[in-house]
Amino acid sequence: MKQLTVEAAVENIETVTAFVAEELEKLNCPMKAETQITIAIDELFGNIARYAYYPEIGQATVRFDVEKNPLAVIITFIDNGIPFNPLDRAEPDTHASAEDRQIGGLGIYLVKKTMNLVEYEYKDGQNILKIKKNLA
Amino acid sequence: MNIKRTKSNDTLTVVINGRIDTATAPDFEANVKPYIDGVAHLILDFKDVNYVSSAGLRVLLSLHKIMMKQGDMKLVNVGEAVVDVFEVTGFDEILDYECC
Numbered sequence: 001m002k003q004l005t006v007e008a009a010v011e012n013i014e015t016v017t018a019f020v021a022e023e024l025e026k027l028n029c030p031m032k033a034e035t036q037i038t039i040a041i042d043e044l045f046g047n048i049a050r051y052a053y054y055p056e057i058g059q060a061t062v063r064f065d066v067e068k069n070p071l072a073v074i075i076t077f078i079d080n081g082i083p084f085n086p087l088d089r090a091e092p093d094t095h096a097s098a099e100d101r102q103i104g105g106l107g108i109y110l111v112k113k114t115m116n117l118v119e120y121e122y123k124d125g126q127n128i129l130k131i132k133k134n135l136a
Numbered sequence: 137m138n139i140k141r142t143k144s145n146d147t148l149t150v151v152i153n154g155r156i157d158t159a160t161a162p163d164f165e166a167n168v169k170p171y172i173d174g175v176a177h178l179i180l181d182f183k184d185v186n187y188v189s190s191a192g193l194r195v196l197l198s199l200h201k202i203m204m205k206q207g208d209m210k211l212v213n214v215g216e217a218v219v220d221v222f223e224v225t226g227f228d229e230i231l232d233y234e235c236c
Contacts, residue, residue: 010159035187035217039157042189046158094226098200106225107190113224 008060043107052081070136146176153184156192176207183213
């Protein structure tokens with residue numbers, strides 16, 4: 001297990017992405033899966049950066065775990081901000097016309113569709129959001 | 137992110153280089169939206185766009201809505217990673233785009 005704790009700020013999305021990319025490279029992660037994980041980080045860490053502590057500033061921890069047989073990675077986002085379960089959001093209507101299209105909830109929807117598992121838990125004052133992506 | 141705009145008559149071509157995500161989407165919007173007044177054809181060249189997250193989709197939808205009222209908008213040279221995002225989110229039904 002590896003982990004990184006940084007200030008929950010939009011500027012640090014790149015720091016988190018680089019940290020995860022380095023671990024994914026060691027696993028010879030396929031390009032497509034890496035792009036999907038990168039987008040998931042943008043959506044999830046981006047949400048934490050913008051909303052978890054607003055208008056204050058706080059920290060967030062990103063944990064990286066590897067599961068073997070079959071190979072999978074688990075990335076966990078932890079913050080001490082306001083309790084927020086992004087999975088509670090209603091799914092967006094992905095067939096709505098441009099005029100009726102709601103953009104809210106699209107990010108988490110994208111994550112749910114591209115990851116093999118997305119789990120949320122609020123425990124001991126922490127938002128714990130876990131994503132799992134199978135690499136094999 | 138690098139953005140290059142070329143205007144020819146009522147056509148504005150924008151070549152975007154980089155990713156369009158939470159950090160860069162505001163830049164993308166600020167470098168396109170103020171320049172589409174009087175433009176009938178907006179062409180977004182995505183040849184060098186690695187990926188788009190929902191922050192980028194939000195800007196694309198907003199540009200699309202404006203352009204539908206005054207002409208059209210087309211994305212060209214869209215890569216596989218971006219097409220995947222369009223398909224998952226249903227944006228493939230909204231946007232006019234060409235794969236590379």
